[in-house]
Amino acid sequence: MLIRVEVTLKESYNITFSKIGIALNKYKDKRLFLITDENVYFYYKNHLKETLKEYNVDYIIIKPGEKSKSEEKYLKIIHELLEKHITRKDIIVAFGGGVVGDLSGFVAATILRGVSFINIPTSLLAMVDSSIGSKVGIDTHYGKNLLGAFKNPLEVIIDFNYLKTLPKEEYNNGIAEVIKYYLIDDVSLLEDIKNNNLENIIKKSIKSKKEIITKDPFETYERMYLNFGHTFAHAIERHSNYEIPHGYAVAMGMDISIRLGIYFNITNKEVLNKLHNLYSYYDLPLFKGNIQELVPYLSSDKKAHADKINFVFIKDVGTPYIKQIEKEVFYEISSF
Ligand SMILES: NC(=O)c1ccc[n+]([C@@H]2O[C@H](COP(=O)([O-])OP(=O)(O)OC[C@H]3O[C@@H](n4cnc5c(N)ncnc54)[C@H](O)[C@@H]3O)[C@@H](O)[C@H]2O)c1
Structure with a gap:
């Protein structure tokens, strides 16, 4: 016997050029898990707290740099999210450069077999490249980006103003x-x-x-x-x-x-x-x-x-x- 399963993968997503306060408005009733790194959080802590004061947000702050795109950091975040009882209705939001985006996207692709993901790139590299194209992943001891997935975000939100603090x-x-x-x-x-x-x-x-x-x-x-x-x-x-x-x-x-x-x-x-x-x-x-x-x-x-x-x-x-x-x-x- 043969059972054929038809799968269509015609998905799309928007890249929105906007202030995040406006773009995130439609997700106000959701629980957000916002992942960022220490440098970005240092500059934008007050901005985030003010803009998202009416939202239900949990913050996860990681160390900056490629070494955070690791198996260990990935599992640490997964455990933290499970301890906080993440559900499939919640959204993981990446707010940072390509490291934050790749790591958060991979967490979103795999936890509970996939939860929604929004990418807010704050570095030039992330705006022009890593936030576009749905590739997410982490490095392993065998090489770069060897553990990963294709994960479409709900939306990519780009605000050029974040580049003002970029070294x-x-x-x-x-x-x-x-x-x-x-x-x-x-x-x-x-x-x-x-x-x-x-x-x-x-x-x-x-x-x-x-x-x-x-x-x-x-x-x-x-x-x-x-x-x-x-x-x-x-x-x-x-x-x-x-x-x-x-x-x-x-x-x-x-x-x-x-x-x-x-x-x-x-x-x-x-x-x-x-x-x-x-x-x-x-x-x-x-x-x-x-x-x-x-x-x-x-x-x-x-x-x-x-x-x-x-x-x-x-x-x-x-x-x-x-x-x-x-x-x-x-x-x-x-x-x-
Ligand atoms: N998924 C893809 O298709 C894809 C494509 C290209 C690159 N990448 C990955 O992207 C990563 C590199 O991204 P990156 O260059 O953004 O690195 P990064 O995330 O490490 O950010 C670079 C530095 O800039 C800081 N930073 C980011 N935004 C800032 C801001 N607005 N103000 C002040 N500081 C800020 C960060 O804290 C960090 O120290 C690599 O891991 C690479 O493999 C992925």
Whole structure:
């Protein structure tokens, strides 16, 4: 006997550009569990308490930084929520950067087999990238983002004003992902990046990501373009024991990808100068090390199939190109 179960996954969600007081109004009758980190809470404690004074909110405050995206922190939050008798009618709200968003979203995806989730990104990187696209997850001792899920939020709420307290280095960290959208998709971002035109930077980045993931939500092909620079970036993050922040590692990873592309005669040589010029506006780092040291860390990347990697190159600005590369090949490249 065969029983066929038809499942349709036609879900969508809104990205709302608004003050949170207005956007959250419709959830007033819900119990909210708001997860944030100590830095963000320091700046926005009074704002949150004032804006949400008529709401039923429990606050969960975590330490800032990638090390909080851990199995231990994940389980600690799960236990805290269960002790507080979370139900499926409640909503988990992430208020913070990509770390808070990824971790909270994974908690929301898994606790009680899934509760509702609202993402309020407060860093540039989270506004332009991590809050969009439904990927949530945590790191394990074997590598980055290896435990995760696709979890659509009820809504993503973006208020640019939160960026006023974001440290300059963290802003630059987010710009690395914007440069990625310029390189793989939207060449018109060049002037916006040079002029730091914030509204265009955020809206065009979101549009790029949205269009790519709508074509390929579960990363069978086009969505891999978004991994441009990330194969080596994740290795760099792990190699540095997460001391190098994600965006800076992506900047180095894109530098490596373009230099490798030139080495393999895939990438137009002019692209490297364009990249280095843009990095100089935002003090973004180039990769100075030796890629052989990073090769052992490539193995646990999800983009890897055994010993092969689906490596994302660009032929020119705006033209991504995927090629399978054997990991061993990277050991043979001494200078590039
Ligand atoms: N899910 C995805 O699709 C996706 C995509 C890209 C990156 N990511 C993940 O995102 C994470 C990086 O995100 P991030 O760069 O936002 O890191 P983060 O969350 O660590 O935030 C960076 C720093 O900025 C501080 N901060 C955030 N908002 C602030 C504000 N408004 N004012 C003052 N300080 C503020 C934080 O406390 C932290 O110290 C990584 O874990 C990366 O893997 C996920």
